[in-house]
Amino acid sequence: MVKRTTHENSLCGVARPMDAIGDGWSLLIVRDAFGGLRRFGEFQKSLGLAKNILAARLRHLISHGILDAVPASDGSAHQEYVLTEKGRGLFPLLVALRQWGEMFFFERDEPHAQLVHKKTGLPVQRLLPRTQDGRLLKPEDTVVQVPPVRTRRTQRQT
Amino acid sequence: MVKRTTHENSLCGVARPMDAIGDGWSLLIVRDAFGGLRRFGEFQKSLGLAKNILAARLRHLISHGILDAVPASDGSAHQEYVLTEKGRGLFPLLVALRQWGEMFFFERDEPHAQLVHKKTGLPVQRLLPRTQDGRLLKPEDTVVQVPPVRTRRTQRQT
DNA sequence: TGACGTTGGTTTCAAATTGAAACTATTTGC
DNA sequence: GCAAATAGTTTCAATTTGAAACCAACGTCA
Numbered sequence: 001m002v003k004r005t006t007h008e009n010s011l012c013g014v015a016r017p018m019d020a021i022g023d024g025w026s027l028l029i030v031r032d033a034f035g036g037l038r039r040f041g042e043f044q045k046s047l048g049l050a051k052n053i054l055a056a057r058l059r060h061l062i063s064h065g066i067l068d069a070v071p072a073s074d075g076s077a078h079q080e081y082v083l084t085e086k087g088r089g090l091f092p093l094l095v096a097l098r099q100w101g102e103m104f105f106f107e108r109d110e111p112h113a114q115l116v117h118k119k120t121g122l123p124v125q126r127l128l129p130r131t132q133d134g135r136l137l138k139p140e141d142t143v144v145q146v147p148p149v150r151t152r153r154t155q156r157q158t
Numbered sequence: 159m160v161k162r163t164t165h166e167n168s169l170c171g172v173a174r175p176m177d178a179i180g181d182g183w184s185l186l187i188v189r190d191a192f193g194g195l196r197r198f199g200e201f202q203k204s205l206g207l208a209k210n211i212l213a214a215r216l217r218h219l220i221s222h223g224i225l226d227a228v229p230a231s232d233g234s235a236h237q238e239y240v241l242t243e244k245g246r247g248l249f250p251l252l253v254a255l256r257q258w259g260e261m262f263f264f265e266r267d268e269p270h271a272q273l274v275h276k277k278t279g280l281p282v283q284r285l286l287p288r289t290q291d292g293r294l295l296k297p298e299d300t301v302v303q304v305p306p307v308r309t310r311r312t313q314r315q316t
Numbered sequence: 317t318g319a320c321g322t323t324g325g326t327t328t329c330a331a332a333t334t335g336a337a338a339c340t341a342t343t344t345g346c
Numbered sequence: 347g348c349a350a351a352t353a354g355t356t357t358c359a360a361t362t363t364g365a366a367a368c369c370a371a372c373g374t375c376a
Contacts, residue, residue: 012271013256013259013260013263013264013270013271013272013273014185014186014189014252014255014256014259015182015186016259016263017255017256017258017259017262017263018182018185018186018255019182020263021182023181023182024173024176024177024179024181027172027176028172028173028176031172034297035302039323039324040323040324040325041322041323041324044324049364050363050364050365050366051324051325051326051364051365052325052326052327052363052364052365053363053364054325055324055325055326056363065262076323076372076373077371077372078323078324078372079324086262088297089258089261089262090258091287091296091297092254092257092258092285092286092287093251093254093255093258094172095254095287096250096251096253096254096285097172097175097176097251098171098172098175099250100175100247100248100250100251101171101172101174101175102171103247104175104223104244104247105171105174105175105178106171111305111306112171112305113170113171113302113303113304113305114171114302114303114305115171115300115301115302115303116300116301116302116303117289117290117295117299117300118298118299118300118301119299120289120290121303122289122290123290124287124288124289124295124300125287125288125289125290125292127250127254127285127286127287128250128285129249129250129253129282129283129285130282130283131275131278131280131282131283132275132278132280132281132283134283137275137282138249139192139246139249140276141275141276141277142273142274142275142276142282143273143274143276144193144271144272144273144274145271145272145273145274145279146271147269147270147271147272148269197352197353198352198353198354199351199352199353202353207335208334208335208336208337209335209336209353209354209355210334210335210336210354210355210356211333211334211335212354213353213354213355214333214334234343234344234352235342235343235344236342236343236352236353237353
């Protein structure tokens with residue numbers, strides 16, 4: 001996915017975010033960041049990816065405002081990588097991804113990790129698109145509504 | 159993201175789905191499939207990607223059970239690519255991705271596409287992780303609970 | 317002080333992937 | 347039947363990936 005979005009996709013609201021996330025490694029880094037990891041070495045150990053790749057992905061995430069490199073936390077002279085507000089905004093997406101995984105990638109009784117409420121230990125509620133008044137929405141009940149094109153001359157549709 | 163998950167990540171519930179989705183192009187293909195596109199040429203025109211890449215991504219999505227290649231629909235002798243149940247399961251994820259995009263990639267008044275309810279034209283409700291009893295969950299209120307490791311000998315934790 | 321391990325990278329280089337373009341084969345429209 | 351459209355595959359140069367080697371700064375302990 002190198003091709004930059006010079007396309008009408010630039011408006012679409014999916015292609016741009018995809019570009020910012022970058023790739024699978026980046027999203028796993030974000031997942032681990034939600035899990036509390038902050039240091040280069042922690043990410044590397046957790047993901048088992050080459051250091052140059054990790055460095056590149058961290059740079060990418062920082063340059064897209066998803067991570068922030070902060071100077072320390074225990075006085076050590078190293079950096080730490082923490083989620084920005086924008087990065088934390090990815091939480092629902094990660095939950096959705098995980099739930100999709102839980103639904104389709106494990107046999108009925110195959111044990112698998114599960115996201116649960118820390119306090120109660122109960123699994124997180126299924127994330128399902130709904131209307132404003134709470135009714136379930138199927139994909140085919142929705143449309144992507146593109147905004148009316150406004151040129152400088154025509155502020156109102158002719 | 160070529161490295162296959164021989165890692166403990168294989169249990170994690172995020173890495174496996176990521177691998178199935180494949181990459182950004184694949185997800186855009188799925189988005190377009192939700193939008194009603196079905197034909198090779200439609201996807202190519204919509205995405206503007208090279209045909210070899212599109213072919214490879216379609217093969218990937220089919221091999222992972224996200225798309226299905228069905229023989230026709232208007233009697234024409236061509237194939238069509240339609241979402242499987244598993245593929246349709248990606249709807250919440252796409253909604254989450256789009257909502258993240260809407261929140262962080264557009265200026266206050268910058269026009270952008272929006273996912274709305276077809277009937278009412280109202281935007282889809284914000285997708286937010288909640289507890290079983292409906293309370294909002296912040297990332298730090300949750301943990302990934304790994305299942306207890308069961309060896310053949312110890313069916314119960316010692 | 318200085319040898320040594322740890323942490324956090326960068327550099328190098330071969331192998332894999334990407335993507336544009338050319339090519340091919342099968343339909344479809346007329 | 348012929349031209350154009352559709353749905354790919356092949357080819358090849360350029361980019362990206364990732365393993366491994368290298369390097370620099372810091373801690374530490376003797």
